[in-house]
Amino acid sequence: xxxxxxxxxxxxxxxxxxxxxxxxxxxxxxxxxxxxxxxxxxxxxxxxxxxxxxxxxxxxxxxxxxxxxxxxxxxxxxxxxxxxxxxxxxxxxxxxxxxxxxxxxxxxxxxxxxxxxxxxxxxxxxxxxxxxx
Amino acid sequence: xxxxxxxxxxxxxxxxxxxxxxxxxxxxxxxxxxxxxxxxxxxxxxxxxxxxxxxxxxxxxxxxxxxxxxxxxxxxxxxxxxxxxxxxxxxxxxxxxxxxxxxxxxxxxxxxxxxxxxxxxxxxxxxxxxxxxxxxxxxxxxxxxxxxxxxxxxxxxxxxxxxxxxxxxxxxxxxxxxxxxxxxxxxxxxxxxxxxxxxxxxxxxxxxxxxxxxxxxxxxxxxxxxxxxxxxxxxxxxxxxxxxxxxxxxxxxxxxxxxxxxxxxxxxxxxxxxxxxxxxxxxxxxxxxxxxxxxxxxxxxxxxxxxxxxxxxxxxxxxxxxxxxxxxxxxxxxxxxxxxxxxxxxxxxxxxxxxxxxxxxxxxxxxxxxxxxxxxxxxxxxxxxxxxxxxxxxxxxxxxxxxxxxxxxxxxxxxxxxxxxxxxxxxxxxxxxxxxxxxxxxxxxxxxxxxxxxxxxxxxxxxxxxxxxxxxxxxxxxxxxxxxxxxxxxxxxxxxxxxxxxxxxxxxxxxxxx
Numbered sequence: 001x002x003x004x005x006x007x008x009x010x011x012x013x014x015x016x017x018x019x020x021x022x023x024x025x026x027x028x029x030x031x032x033x034x035x036x037x038x039x040x041x042x043x044x045x046x047x048x049x050x051x052x053x054x055x056x057x058x059x060x061x062x063x064x065x066x067x068x069x070x071x072x073x074x075x076x077x078x079x080x081x082x083x084x085x086x087x088x089x090x091x092x093x094x095x096x097x098x099x100x101x102x103x104x105x106x107x108x109x110x111x112x113x114x115x116x117x118x119x120x121x122x123x124x125x126x127x128x129x130x131x132x133x
Numbered sequence: 134x135x136x137x138x139x140x141x142x143x144x145x146x147x148x149x150x151x152x153x154x155x156x157x158x159x160x161x162x163x164x165x166x167x168x169x170x171x172x173x174x175x176x177x178x179x180x181x182x183x184x185x186x187x188x189x190x191x192x193x194x195x196x197x198x199x200x201x202x203x204x205x206x207x208x209x210x211x212x213x214x215x216x217x218x219x220x221x222x223x224x225x226x227x228x229x230x231x232x233x234x235x236x237x238x239x240x241x242x243x244x245x246x247x248x249x250x251x252x253x254x255x256x257x258x259x260x261x262x263x264x265x266x267x268x269x270x271x272x273x274x275x276x277x278x279x280x281x282x283x284x285x286x287x288x289x290x291x292x293x294x295x296x297x298x299x300x301x302x303x304x305x306x307x308x309x310x311x312x313x314x315x316x317x318x319x320x321x322x323x324x325x326x327x328x329x330x331x332x333x334x335x336x337x338x339x340x341x342x343x344x345x346x347x348x349x350x351x352x353x354x355x356x357x358x359x360x361x362x363x364x365x366x367x368x369x370x371x372x373x374x375x376x377x378x379x380x381x382x383x384x385x386x387x388x389x390x391x392x393x394x395x396x397x398x399x400x401x402x403x404x405x406x407x408x409x410x411x412x413x414x415x416x417x418x419x420x421x422x423x424x425x426x427x428x429x430x431x432x433x434x435x436x437x438x439x440x441x442x443x444x445x446x447x448x449x450x451x452x453x454x455x456x457x458x459x460x461x462x463x464x465x466x467x468x469x470x471x472x473x474x475x476x477x478x479x480x481x482x483x484x485x486x487x488x489x490x491x492x493x494x495x496x497x498x499x500x501x502x503x504x505x506x507x508x509x510x511x512x513x514x515x516x517x518x519x520x521x522x523x524x525x526x527x528x529x530x531x532x533x534x535x536x537x538x539x540x541x542x543x544x545x546x547x548x549x550x551x552x553x554x555x556x557x558x559x560x561x562x563x564x565x566x567x568x569x570x571x572x573x574x575x576x577x578x579x580x581x582x583x584x585x586x587x588x589x590x591x592x593x594x595x596x597x598x599x600x601x602x603x604x605x606x607x608x609x610x611x612x613x614x615x616x617x618x619x620x621x622x623x624x625x626x627x628x629x630x631x632x633x634x635x636x637x638x639x640x641x642x643x644x645x646x647x
Contacts (some may be wrong), residue, residue, distance in 0.1 A: 008196060054198075058171075105142070113172040115218070118152040120142070126153060 007121040008044075012051035016059060024092050064110040065093045070119065071114065085111050155218040160184075161199060163211055164372035170200045170217060179259055181220045189240070189466045190217070191224050191375070191518050194419045201419040203375035205240060214243060223259060226383045227252030228390035233334065236351060236365040239379045241387075244367065256390060259384040262441035269447040269480075269507045275333065275399060275456050278314030279497055281562040284521035284579060285528070286484055286504050290333070290397050291445025291454035291514025294370020295476055297461045297468065298486030303497050304460045306566040307484065308401040309353055311458065312337060314569035315399060316359035333456070334391050336400040337365045338384035341377045341407030343372045358566065370407075377411035384440050388455045392444070395451035400443065404460040405436060409472045433475050439477050468503075479614035482506040496563060501528050517572065520579040524558060531555020557587050560595035573614040574603050576623070581633040581635045590644045602638050610634035 015033050019025045037045055065085050067073065073081075086093050089111060092127070100108070105120035158172030168190060176182065182190045182202050188211060189255050204211070204587030205573065226241035229252045243250050264639035271289035288294045296304045312335040322330035337354075339347045347367055364387055381402045391398035402408070406561035409432055418427035424430045436459075440465050443457035466488065468477070477483055484504045491498035510518050530551050537544060538552050561582055564570065570578075578599050581587060590598045606614055613630045620627060 043138055089207050113156050113158060113174045115155050117155070122153055 006050050008047045012055055015048070015052050016055045016129040019056065020059075024063065025056065030056075046054070062089065063091050063094055064096060064111070065094045066098070066108060066110045068098050068100040068103060068109075068119075070099070070101060070105050073097070073107065079091065081109065092123055138610060155221075157216055157218045158200060160211065160213055160215045160217065162209065162213060162433070163213060163419040165209065165414070165418050166204050166375050167415060168202050168204055168208075168211070168217075170202060170237040171198070173217070173219060176200055176219050179223055180220055181224045182217050183220050184208075184211055184217045185215050189220075189224070191379070192219075192220065193415070194421070203378065203415055205375050205379065206373075208373070215424045223257040224253040224379065225257045226386050228256045230334075232364045232387060234360050234364075234434075236367060237381045238372075238514050239366065239368050239376045240387050241383065254390065256386040258379055258386050259438075260386065260389065260437065260442065260478050261428060262346050263446060263450070267444075267446050267450040269452075270511070271445050271454075272511050273312070273331075273397075273445075273454070274512045274514060275571075276314055276318060276569075276572050277307070278317075279310055280564060280570050280575045280578070281497055281501070282307070282484065283575055284517060284562075285501055285525045286482065286499070286506040287508070287510060287513040287517070288458075288482075288506060289445075289508045290456050291443065292482070292506070292512065293440050293459065293480040295459050295461060295473065295480040295483040296486070297473055297483050297486045298498070300468055302486035302488055302491050303566070304462070304486055304490055305350065305403055307459060307486075307497055307517050308337070308403060309350060309457050310566060310569050311335075311399065312354065312363055312401070313357040313359045313567065316357065316362045317569065317571075318357075319362050332362065333396050333397045333399050335359070335382045335399060336366065336388050337363060338366045338368075338381050338400065338402050340368050340380050340404060341403065342403065344369050344371060346642060358570070369576075374411040374414045377408060378415055380440050381408055381480060384438045385439060385455075389442060392446060392455040393451060394414065394454035395453045397454045397456070399456045399458065400500055402439075402457065402459040404462050405476060406462045406472055407437065429472065432472070433479075436476055437479050440476075462637075465487050465564060478483070481508055494563075495559060496566075499562075501525060502532060514572065516576045516620070517579075519623050520576055520583055523583070524579065527551070527554055528558060531558070546622050553588065554582075556592045557590075560592055561587070561599055563596055570603075571614070571618070573617040575605070576617050577606055577614065577631060577635070578602065580623070580631060581626075584632075584635075586635050586639055594644070598642065598644075601642060602635070605638040605642075606634060609637070 019033050021029050035069045037048055040048060056106045065082060067081070082093060082095055103119035106118045108119045108122065109116045156173055156175040156220045158170040160168050161171045162169045176195065178192060178195055180192050182192055184190060184204065188204060188206045188208060190202040190204040192200050192202045212449065219558040227250060231250050231252050235243055235247065238244050254517040271291045273290040275288045277283055277288060277292055282288065296307055298304050315335055319332035321333045322332060336389055337350070339350065347369055354363055358462070366380055366384040368376040388398040409428065411436050412432065413428050417423060421429050428621045440457055440459065443455040445454040446452060459476060461476050462509055463470065463473055468485070482505045486498045490500065518580055532553070534548055534552055537548065561578060581602060587595060587598060613627065613634050616627050616630070617623065623631070
């Protein structure tokens, strides 16, 4: 028999999948999921809601492309970057942008757990770690 | 100025460091040297993970929602929410001859205050053991310098010989004496200029011991000038259980470098009982299912994959070897406990040390009856085989009849002879710590004992007589000892010379003297 925690996680995963329509979570579907959860026994509901929230946050993180740049980024480059990352993830992306002078140059892109560091600071840090400077 | 900056930037750009990709996660909880991490979706099993403030960890548990990693180093600065990232590589340690003479931690960083170590190569701590085909049979001896072992439980290069016994029975002493003996042999061999001489390099892995004990061991090795051929890897009890878990594998990687480069190495794991306890602690914190005595189900694999990496390789693979001397501590002499029986079934023999013998003054306190070397005389030089071939049987017969020793006057001549010979052999095998005997000396002493030259000497004076004979031979018959060391067997001429030397000694020796 599966332990209770594993059952909760399995059901939460199914609920997350059920919340997604057209490749992204929709308000209509999430409402339906919450209504379903409202009918569950109280003891189960809290654990399920907690797991569901955690997974939805993770789902959001996997769709969020955060771009940190030292200077400006022209539209063409932005579009190429967003398009490429969108193709890589296979999901519609939420794009956030931030200017971070500490990067010195270039940019640093984060999508989900993955960080792609093409900044000047990152290059210098890596060179320093290898003892080249 | 901007031109200068542009030049520097293009120089940096030309180094081709490109884009670095890393997979990150956040610490959700951290306790007892184990961190649970959310994220790290692309981490691999046993991959090294980098935490803030120069702390490294190893991913052990890959679960659907989180990753469990053991931490190495000072974790006091880490907290929930700290970000960590994968490094894309397995945990590796520096290897090479530059480590000889140094004391290092489990990551290969020096802790002896003698400056950095210039190693150019690294090896992963977790590696697959050599397969069947690259191996060769064990046929070269490791001279421990402990006569009881070299004569009756001989160890060969590439063998795994377990040293097992209760606390304070002399287990570490045997291992350290072996290292000291090897260092002395190495020095003499290198001085002789013999092109066929193969030194043995030693690695001592201290797992879960007190810092004071480790310091004492290092001092002993330094005093005996053995550190030049030794690497000491330490994971004391004050460190994380993760360090204690990784330490034997780190040491093994260092030993494997010697083996794979055609050299011979000896590694001591002191001790694997504490290693199993550290692994149990990590596994319980990681919520892995526990089995017998709360050990995780793969505690056998923990040691089997470590000890299988010790081997003798054939000529096509460099002809190197890694000999392992794992140490296990028993409780109240119980050799049928879980961890001891696991390791007994893995190793190629065991040396049992018994508290009763130790307390009676028989040191090393080796129980010959239950000690065994599965390699046997294949790992002995011919000379030792010639003189020590019957010793184990004689000792067994002595033990059987020992209870009758109190009836000395009522026994037949044969029984009395067996008892007399056995008692003298027991005395002959007594040896102080830190005083390994050369193999030529062992051959000479055993030859003298087997040819009745000690029969007239009272049992209580045998130790002194043996020392006296050793000194006499070194002063007056050094050529005989040199001949035994060179020829490695006792031919007629050498036997005659040895006989003359021993008779000469006996004539001038007062058999009643203490």
